[in-house]
Amino acid sequence: MESIIHFSPYTGWVYPNETVFEWSVLIAVYPYLTGLVAGAFTVSSLYQVFGFKRLKPVAHMALLTSLSFMIFVPTPLLLHLGHPERAFNSTITPHLTSAMAMFGFFASFYVALLILEGWFAYRPFIVDQAQKRIGLPGKFYGLLTLGSHDVSEHAMHYDRKWIFALAVIGIPAAHGLHGYVGFMYGSLKAREWWSSDLMPVIFLFSAIISGVSLLAVLYVVSCKLRKIPVDLACLKGLAYTIWAFIMVALVLEGLEFANIVYKGREGVDMIMQYVTGPLLIPYFILQFAVGAITPLLWLSYMIWRGTTGRALVVGVTVCACLVLFSVFMMRWNVVIGGQEISKTGKGLLSYHMTFWGKEGALMAILLTMAPLGLLYVLTRLFPPWADDASHGHS
Amino acid sequence: MKKEDTKPTLEARRGFLAKLAGAATCAGAAVGAAGLGVVPAVSAKNEAPPEGASFPAKDYDWTKHQWGFGVDATKCIGCLRCVEACKTENDVPRNAHQFRTWVERYVHLEGEHEVRVDSQQDPVNINASGSEKEFRFANRYKDAKVDKAFFVPKLCNHCTHPACVQVCPTGATYRTEDGVVLIDHDYCIGCRYCVQACPYGARYFDEVRGVSDKCTWCYHRITKGLRPACVEVCPVGARIFGDQKDKQSPISLFIRNNRVQVLRPESGNAPNVFYVGIDKEVN
Numbered sequence: 001m002e003s004i005i006h007f008s009p010y011t012g013w014v015y016p017n018e019t020v021f022e023w024s025v026l027i028a029v030y031p032y033l034t035g036l037v038a039g040a041f042t043v044s045s046l047y048q049v050f051g052f053k054r055l056k057p058v059a060h061m062a063l064l065t066s067l068s069f070m071i072f073v074p075t076p077l078l079l080h081l082g083h084p085e086r087a088f089n090s091t092i093t094p095h096l097t098s099a100m101a102m103f104g105f106f107a108s109f110y111v112a113l114l115i116l117e118g119w120f121a122y123r124p125f126i127v128d129q130a131q132k133r134i135g136l137p138g139k140f141y142g143l144l145t146l147g148s149h150d151v152s153e154h155a156m157h158y159d160r161k162w163i164f165a166l167a168v169i170g171i172p173a174a175h176g177l178h179g180y181v182g183f184m185y186g187s188l189k190a191r192e193w194w195s196s197d198l199m200p201v202i203f204l205f206s207a208i209i210s211g212v213s214l215l216a217v218l219y220v221v222s223c224k225l226r227k228i229p230v231d232l233a234c235l236k237g238l239a240y241t242i243w244a245f246i247m248v249a250l251v252l253e254g255l256e257f258a259n260i261v262y263k264g265r266e267g268v269d270m271i272m273q274y275v276t277g278p279l280l281i282p283y284f285i286l287q288f289a290v291g292a293i294t295p296l297l298w299l300s301y302m303i304w305r306g307t308t309g310r311a312l313v314v315g316v317t318v319c320a321c322l323v324l325f326s327v328f329m330m331r332w333n334v335v336i337g338g339q340e341i342s343k344t345g346k347g348l349l350s351y352h353m354t355f356w357g358k359e360g361a362l363m364a365i366l367l368t369m370a371p372l373g374l375l376y377v378l379t380r381l382f383p384p385w386a387d388d389a390s391h392g393h394s
Numbered sequence: 395m396k397k398e399d400t401k402p403t404l405e406a407r408r409g410f411l412a413k414l415a416g417a418a419t420c421a422g423a424a425v426g427a428a429g430l431g432v433v434p435a436v437s438a439k440n441e442a443p444p445e446g447a448s449f450p451a452k453d454y455d456w457t458k459h460q461w462g463f464g465v466d467a468t469k470c471i472g473c474l475r476c477v478e479a480c481k482t483e484n485d486v487p488r489n490a491h492q493f494r495t496w497v498e499r500y501v502h503l504e505g506e507h508e509v510r511v512d513s514q515q516d517p518v519n520i521n522a523s524g525s526e527k528e529f530r531f532a533n534r535y536k537d538a539k540v541d542k543a544f545f546v547p548k549l550c551n552h553c554t555h556p557a558c559v560q561v562c563p564t565g566a567t568y569r570t571e572d573g574v575v576l577i578d579h580d581y582c583i584g585c586r587y588c589v590q591a592c593p594y595g596a597r598y599f600d601e602v603r604g605v606s607d608k609c610t611w612c613y614h615r616i617t618k619g620l621r622p623a624c625v626e627v628c629p630v631g632a633r634i635f636g637d638q639k640d641k642q643s644p645i646s647l648f649i650r651n652n653r654v655q656v657l658r659p660e661s662g663n664a665p666n667v668f669y670v671g672i673d674k675e676v677n
Binding site: 007013014015016017018019020022023077080081082083084086087089090093094095097098099100101104188189190191266339343344345346 | 490491492493496511512513514515548557559560561562563564565566581582583584585586587589590591592593594595596597598599600601603604605606661662677
């Protein structure tokens with residue numbers, strides 16, 4: 001029995017049952033993946049709904065990225081469950097007051113929406129491929145046409161109306177989905193570090209910056225791989241988006257922290273001891289200074305100086321990587337940080353991540369990278385490149 | 395709920411009775427407490443449950459009861475018989491990290507501002523007991539000047555508005571008509587959301603069975619007219635249990651005759667474990 005219990009070292013007074021860390025790094029990976037989904041979808045919507053034409057080169061890739069990551073969202077949860085074979089109990093017989101049970105429905109709805117929007121967006125391409133290709137690929141695309149080969153202007157007009165409608169519905173769906181993830185933590189009153197009304201909004205804005213940053217990186221990498229020049233206007237559009245949302249994310253996080261400190265409720269002493277001790281580096285240095293303030297200042301500088309060319313590409317890519325790192329740290333600091341502060345308000349625990357095992361660091365890295373593999377496959381099947389003549393709806 | 399999950403084996407019951415006998419012998423205080431009427435004179439501790447009884451018992455009507463639990467912290471001597479009895483009775487993993495019930499020790503030392511708190515799982519106490527299977531409080535303050543000290547037994551509060559039940563995605567954890575919060579181990583998916591939601595740290599995750607677990611007030615016993623194991627073995631009557639619908643039950647008398655309080659009332663959980671004699675630091 002003892003061998004499978006990994007108890008955590010602690011200081012001060014913690015409840016006996018708290019000495020086993022229940023939510024591992026995988027539960028930090030889960031909101032991270034969900035956030036990337038919501039953020040990537042934001043970019044797609046900015047183009048489809050709000051007509052940000054400069055984002056056209058990444059609009060379709062945004063959809064594919066969103067879908068790839070969404071498919072992997074349940075995996076960290078499934079690996080974490082004591083009885084993964086019973087996972088559907090929460091969908092078949094959901095407990096209506098449970099935030100987690102309802103999340104399953106929101107997520108399913110959103111996946112369906114993503115697939116439908118993707119299908120409409122790629123329909124001309126699918127029809128084209130179904131007619132051109134032979135053998136298995138031909139059959140594959142033929143199946144995906146769902147029997148509809150009409151690509152007349154009238155049909156295209158009809159499709160565009162659907163894409164617009166789905167994108168409009170998708171905005172609250174994607175953002176609601178991710179705000180909801182924040183609610184799953186914020187609504188728990190057992191932990192002062194989580195129990196905040198601002199939590200859903202903070203999760204949402206950090207999600208947006210992470211998704212947009214991911215797209216910026218993916219776009220630059222895809223251009224390098226395809227040996228085509230980076231569309232600087234598009235990259236600038238992404239940089240502006242990151243800049244705007246990072247501001248809001250930072251202000252919200254600052255406000256939340258100020259709220260906890262200013263209210264000074266029971267347990268605040270332990271929180272202060274925690275943030276100035278074990279959390280100093282992950283929270284203030286890595287999440288804020290390195291991951292948020294540095295890119296904000298760097299992006300501001302580039303916007304102010306009108307940086308362009310290679311310096312812009314390098315600058316935005318590095319900033320985007322920093323933001324991606326910062327948002328992961330935010331998830332870590334919420335999920336792991338929340339559990340490191342004892343519910344007693346009188347003690348601190350420390351989480352030790354294993355490298356191997358189904359809830360170890362390696363698995364966390366694999367699960368975060370796996371959607372990129374799927375995305376690669378999807379881009380081969382459904383090229384998202386705007387410069388490609390065989391591209392779908394523009 | 396599965397029968398074998400909740401019904402103790404004959405061996406476990408024998409072990410439990412052996413411990414009970416030991417506790418009764420060593421704790422002279424029990425005699426005094428019983429004499430004062432704290433421990434109810436009527437005890438069904440030697441009655442074995444009927445063979446093959448259904449769970450809950452066939453003739454048990456949960457609409458006729460409203461169970462409640464009391465803790466008189468002024469009586470607790472920190473002997474930890476309750477913790478060991480609970481582990482035996484309910485097959486709680488024999489380690490120092492998972493408990494259905496535990497006892498906290500609060501010590502104010504002279505000249506110190508902050509209270510010192512520990513429980514049986516503290517490494518110093520485990521060293522004193524020499525094993526993670528048996529528990530005792532180390533005499534760690536014998537050379538210090540103690541201003542004030544007391545023990546507080548803890549367990550699931552079986553709240554009227556339980557946060558754990560609210561968050562459970564499958565409804566595997568639920569509140570019964572008679573006021574007990576239970577877990578259906580055949581339906582729990584092992585997400586541990588309930589463990590996170592409980593403000594009292596009353597739940598743990600059973601790695602072997604892949605499900606959450608916690609105190610049931612020994613539901614398999616109370617539905618047969620027995621008392622929870624921890625109440626049964628307490629040598630000083632610090633743990634009080636009974637039916638709140640019965641105005642003469644030990645718990646009704648305890649609530650009526652004392653100024654009782656609950657833990658973390660601000661949580662809105664409305665606990666059903668009532669405390670007497672705890673200090674401001676206890677939460």
